[in-house]
Amino acid sequence: MDFSWSEEQAAFRKEVIRFAKQELNDDVAKRDREEEFPVEFWKKCGAFGILGLPVPQEYGGGGADTLTTVCALEALGYGCKDNGFLFSLNAHMWTSELPLMAFGTEEQKRRYLPKLASGEWIGLHCMTEPMSGSDAYSMRSRAERKGDRYVINGSKTFITNTTHGDLFVVFANVDPSKGANGVTGFLVEKGTPGLVLGKKLHKMGLRTSPMSEVALVDCEVPAENILGKEGSGQAIFTHSMEWERTCILASHLGMMQRLIETCVKYARERQQFGQPIGKYSAIANMIADMEVRLETGRLLIYKAAWLKSQGRHALREAAIAKLFVSEATVQTCLDAIQIHGGYGYMAEYEMERDLRDAVSGKIYSGTSEIQRVIIAGFQGL
Ligand SMILES: Cc1cc2nc3c(=O)[nH]c(=O)nc-3n(C[C@H](O)[C@H](O)[C@H](O)COP(=O)(O)OP(=O)(O)OC[C@H]3O[C@@H](n4cnc5c(N)ncnc54)[C@H](O)[C@@H]3O)c2cc1C
Missing domain, CATH: 2.40.110.10 (Butyryl-CoA Dehydrogenase, subunit A, domain 2)
Structure with missing residues (x-):
């Protein structure tokens, strides 16, 4: 087992973080209030090569393996604060590009994949x-x-x-x-x-x-x-969901990392009763638990992604990863708000938006209850 990114993956990760911080964060709060989809971000992601990462090069994509794609999505979640935009991007990848790649005819792939990979079209x-x-x-x-x-x-x-x-x-x-x-x-x-x-x-x-x-x-x-x-809809949907549940929450890992860093900084700076609040074990423990959730989430998503990259099934592993990371992200958002006290509850601090965004992770792509049904099903229950 090797738990490290290759040199190329680590360099790509850095580059994605730089791109996301620089290009994908303008007016997020305003667009969230006004429910506005950032079309210009989509074009930028297309040009950067994110939208077609898992699509083979012969159809205009990046031809990246699953772990590299997950690495990029995690980096996006860390650098880009617009979780809604990243959700749209994931829906496009996992529920339109992937089924086309697996079930499309040659003609369909040639017709649609280059447009989807370049960002000209949205799926x-x-x-x-x-x-x-x-x-x-x-x-x-x-x-x-x-x-x-x-x-x-x-x-x-x-x-x-x-x-x-x-x-x-x-x-x-x-x-x-x-x-x-x-x-x-x-x-x-x-x-x-x-x-x-x-x-x-x-x-x-x-x-x-x-x-x-x-x-x-x-x-x-x-x-x-x-x-x-005719009749292969079930196979297509199962295939899409397996991929989506493996990869869609990689950006939540990045979001959790960003929240932890914000909390650590605040816990060091904010003083109450004459010392930084991070000195109180109640606060330090919350941050430690955030770290445990992030690291566990990483292991689960990387394992499911590794299985997919080996061409193996990961229905059970994807369900476990999706269940754990969606619930871990909600708890991490709640803890981040708690650590920031009244400030955390204010829209200006942007954590309430992360929390509102994170709650949906327990519903889309199969609810938490359905993930538990799948996991228990592997035990014959
Ligand atoms: C942000 C967001 C984006 C979405 N995007 C899309 C999209 O692009 N395309 C698309 O097709 N759909 C999309 N959905 C829909 C999503 O897939 C469904 O909301 C989800 O599958 C749950 O279905 P439902 O809302 O009808 O809830 P229901 O299935 O009615 O569930 C209601 C409650 O009952 C529970 N429940 C149901 N069955 C069981 C069971 N067997 N055992 C235990 N508990 C059970 C559920 O867990 C839930 O708590 C999206 C949803 C959200 C929130």
Whole structure:
């Protein structure tokens, strides 16, 4: 076992932190208040090469291995304070680029991956519906084959990246009598008649990441826009979720590191009862626990990423990493606010925004309860 980054990875990590600090932090508080997605940051990330990191070079990507991608995402989370933007970036990578790479035809890959990798296009996926969240495959959306086309009808909710999205990976059932085995993925381009953006949704956190409802009203797509084949939606979604749960919270590791550094500095400077508050074990212990959570989270995410880089399954490990790091981040945000006392509670100190952003980690990509169901399932429960 080797727990160190290679020289190239360490240099890349530094470069990503520099880029993120310099280019991705303008007006975060204002954009959070106004729920504004930073299009210009997206373009910068495209030019820097972040958006296509896991995409093979032959399709315009960076061809990075999983651990290098995780290393870059962690560095982004450390340098960039806009967690909403990073969430949008992760949704794009893990739920549009990755399924295309694994299930797309050569023609689909050539058509879409270069645009997604360069940042010219934004990707997203539409699975959740008003009546089906955790029980995703009980969806009501239907797709019917008519000659050389599919006609999709249904409604989706809680969909990320919609208002700025170009390529929608839409799931619908082609044969409800087969249950989950009828669920199928389709590639639907923005502007396709019948693809209708619904109500914009206003969130507690991640407010710079756009979200809305999506309706599919007799939405016709050419038959060649099927992703995989009829009935392979379950395999596509499981594949996306395994990757997403492995990597999406790498940026939270960076966020936790940033919060720890802020807390240590404050604990050294802030004096009460004639000495720095860091001298009180109540405060020092909170910081020690933050460190334990960060280091444990790193080990879990790196292990899941390593398994993926070996081409191995990591369903269980990804669920453990996702569960632990999402909950660890919420606790770390709460502790950071506590250490800063009244100041921590003030918007100016920016930790309340991190907390609001972090809470969603326990819900998206499968709730904490569902991760526990998966983990217990490996014990036959
Ligand atoms: C910020 C954010 C971004 C999102 N982006 C997208 C997106 O881009 N595309 C998309 O398709 N979806 C997206 N979602 C939706 C997300 O995947 C769902 O919210 C999530 O899967 C939970 O579904 P639900 O909200 O319907 O809750 P429900 O499934 O109704 O769950 C309600 C409660 O019941 C619990 N529960 C449900 N089933 C079980 C069980 N078997 N055992 C124990 N407890 C259970 C849940 O854990 C939860 O506490 C996003 C959500 C959020 C918050």
